[in-house]
Ligand SMILES: Nc1ncnc2c1ncn2[C@@H]1O[C@H](COP(=O)(O)OP(=O)(O)OP(=O)(O)O)[C@@H](O)[C@H]1O
């Protein structure tokens with residue numbers, strides 16, 4: 001029977017190897033068949049597609065469809081193996097597709113047809129792709145269940161560069177930089193560099209660093225990997241996380257200055273002056289208390305290797321973004337060009353930036369109160385987050401006028417507070433001066449005596 005049987009079968013399993021990583025070939029075939037089989041298959045299954053607005057159909061288990069390629073007929077079956085449950089593990093299903101074709105077409109099917117399936121399947125997947133937000137969630141994971149180091153949800157942040165309050169030239173520059181990067185595959189190959197780019201976003205709290213990351217992801221249609229360094233056990237785990245990121249993604253490390261004591265290896269703690277301690281942001285204090293931090297052994301060199309070591313080149317088309325409130329605290333090696341190629345400072349709200357917010361929040365292009373706001377903005381420092389909060393209508397009766405006057409009031413308060421602060425500082429300085437003068441005089445008197 002097997003001698004005369006004229007057909008050849010190829011199976012494509014969902015999980016291969018011991019890493020339990022979902023096979024790309026399976027995913028591509030699944031996508032290909034979801035489009036090419038739905039017309040003929042009689043039993044389909046439906047899953048929620050992009051934007052949760054439509055259902056994507058694919059072949060149900062044990063369903064059989066035929067496909068035709070250059071006049072040759074082939075058969076696809078979707079099937080699964082159920083391994084019996086063992087005491088510790090629940091029952092496991094291993095799904096696979098099986099392709100059957102006549103042996104006389106062996107060459108054509110194994111080369112041209114399969115290539116065609118994979119190429120088309122990949123294209124379909126890109127089209128149907130829902131973008132994801134990944135995180136390396138801390139906590140205990142059951143090793144055999146763990147199919148990947150990252151857990152994810154659907155990425156649905158609404159921020160775009162259009163809604164971001166930034167000076168127009170700066171915005172344009174950043175957008176162009178990003179778009180150029182995403183189209184430079186050949187360029188990077190030619191100059192012999194891994195296809196990745198590092199961005200350092202720095203500035204005071206509430207100036208739009210996190211918002212900009214979301215806008216970048218939306219602009220380029222990338223996934224986001226939000227890496228929580230304190231939850232990474234050691235450098236090896238950091239590398240594993242890196243390997244499991246896909247291309248077309250942004251790897252984000254927020255608040256890099258307080259994630260870990262990364263400078264610990266270079267400067268000993270004892271050398272830190274007490275002034276330095278005082279300056280530490282509030283964010284740092286609760287994090288220091290976390291147990292994970294004590295157990296995290298990620299070092300500066302581990303992180304440097306993560307960014308541009310040999311492993312970082314796998315995958316390609318990736319952005320690495322760091323955010324920080326204190327750029328001066330970071331190790332120069334961490335932010336040198338080549339690791340963090342582009343440094344973007346996000347600062348207090350300028351009048352140009354305010355106009356973007358006014359247009360978004362109040363649909364205003366101009367208003368008689370704008371003049372006063374412009375003047376006040378030149379004299380004070382206010383974050384875009386504060387401006388946005390003031391422009392937000394607080395009751396159904398609020399209109400543009402009340403929102404703008406709220407903002408003016410806030411600006412005046414900030415101005416007063418600043419004036420008060422400088423006055424106090426001057427006083428303190430004068431006090432110091434007097435004290436020093438007194439001390440000098442006393443010293444002189446003593447010496448004279
Ligand atoms: N440049 C901006 N354009 C538009 N909205 C902004 C901008 N900056 C801040 N906001 C608003 O302020 C809020 C806080 O901003 P965001 O979380 O991006 O600040 P951040 O710089 O990441 O702060 P932190 O350093 O504390 O993490 C956001 O919800 C956003 O709506």
Ligand SMILES: [Mg+2]
Pocket residue numbers: 209210211254323
């Ligand atoms: Mg932030």
